[in-house]
Amino acid sequence: MAEKKVLVGMSGGVDSTVAALLLQKEGYEVVGVYMKLHDNEAYHRENYAKARRVGEYLGVEVHFLDISGDFRQEVYDYFVEEYRTGRTPNPCVVCNRQIKFGRMLEFADSLGIEKVATGHYVRSDGRYIYMARDRSKDQSYFLAQVRKEVIPRLLFPLGEWLKEEVKAYAAEIPVLQDLATQKESSEICFVENDYTEVLQRHMEIDREGEVLNEAGEVVGTHKGYMHYTIGKRRGFTVRGAHDPHYVLSVDPERNRIVVGTREKLEERSFEISRINLFEDLTEFDCQVKVRYRTRAIPAHVVIDGERGRVELGEPVYGLARGQFAVFYDGERLLGGGEIL
Ligand SMILES: Nc1ncnc2c1ncn2[C@@H]1O[C@H](COP(=O)(O)OP(=O)(O)OP(=O)(O)O)[C@@H](O)[C@H]1O
CATH class of the missing domain: 3.40.50.620 (HUPs)
Known part of the structure; x- marks a missing residue:
C-alpha cells in the first residue's frame, strides 16, 4: 500500500x-x-x-x-x-x-x-x-x-x-x-462557442439600444448591452466616425453603451473588492495583470479593509469591471481582487 x-x-x-x-x-x-x-x-x-x-x-x-x-x-x-x-x-x-x-x-x-x-x-x-x-x-x-x-x-x-x-x-x-x-478545450467549460449563447438561454439579449459619445449625444445603435465588454470595438455603429471607437462603459438600466477613441480607454488607477492575498499585505509594490491574456505591469496597491486601490505604473487601455486584478512578485502569485 x-x-x-x-x-x-x-x-x-x-x-x-x-x-x-x-x-x-x-x-x-x-x-x-x-x-x-x-x-x-x-x-x-x-x-x-x-x-x-x-x-x-x-x-x-x-x-x-x-x-x-x-x-x-x-x-x-x-x-x-x-x-x-x-x-x-x-x-x-x-x-x-x-x-x-x-x-x-x-x-x-x-x-x-x-x-x-x-x-x-x-x-x-x-x-x-x-x-x-x-x-x-x-x-x-x-x-x-x-x-x-x-x-x-x-x-x-x-x-x-x-x-x-x-x-x-x-x-x-x-x-x-x-x-x-484532441483539440484544446474552450476557455470556459460551459461555453461552446460564444458566451452570448449561454446568456440567450436566460434572457432577451438582442435588444437594440443607443450608442452615446462621452458628451452624452446619441451617435449610433448597438445590438443589446450584454454583447459588449469594455474595450470592444466592433458590433455597433458610430455615425461619422473616422477613427475606431471602443466601448468605454455599459449602462444596463438604459441599455446604452458609451464609446470613444482609444485614448479614452486609458486608466491609471482603480478600486478592487473580493481581495484574496497569500501574504498579510496592506501596502505593496507588485506587478498586476488586469485580465488573463495580458502582460503584468508595475503597480502600487493599498488595501483598506474590504477594498483596495491599485495605482498603475503605466496606463492600461480598457479595464473591464468584474475581471480580476491579479498581483505578482516576479513569478510568485500574491493574490488579487475583483475590479470594481
Ligand atoms: N470536470 C472535471 N473533473 C475533474 N477535474 C477537472 C474537471 N475539469 C477540470 N479539472 C481539473 O482542473 C484542471 C484544469 O482544468 P482546465 O479546464 O484548465 O483543463 P485543461 O487544461 O483542459 O486540462 P485537461 O487536459 O486535463 O482537461 C484539469 O487538468 C483537471 O485536473
Missing part, C-alpha cells in the same frame, strides 16, 4: 491524465475524481468515459462527483448575473476557489485524502503559487482567489512541463494517443 495518497481531478483531458501518470510514477497512490460541473449531459458522458478509460489504464478508481447544483449556484448564475448588470465575469477564477479547490478538497476530506492534484499549468512550493514554466499556458491568473490555507495540500505536476512535452508524453502511450491529439 502506497503511503502517499492523492486525489486527482481527472477531466478526461491530456493534462490531468499526464498529471495522474506522473504522480503515480512518483510513488503516489492515485485516486481520481471526475466532477460533473455544468449540465451538458452529452459532454459529461463523453468526458467521464475518457476519464474512466484513463483510470483503467492506470489501475485507479475514478469517482463521479455530481456537484452541478453547487456549480450552477456559485459559478454559472454568477456568470449570467454579472453580464446582466453590465459587468464582465471570470467564472474560472470563481470556480477554482469554490469548486476545484473548494468542493474537491471537501471530497478529498471525505475520502481521508490530504493531497489534491490537477493538471493546471502552475507551480507551487506548498506555500505559494508561481507562474508555470510554460508561460504561454500559465494558469496562475485563475488561481488568484484560491484560499491560502489550501495551498499546502495542492500538487501541480505540470508546472515544469511545456504543453508540447505533455502531449508528446501522452502520444507515446497507445491508449492515450487520442487524448494527445
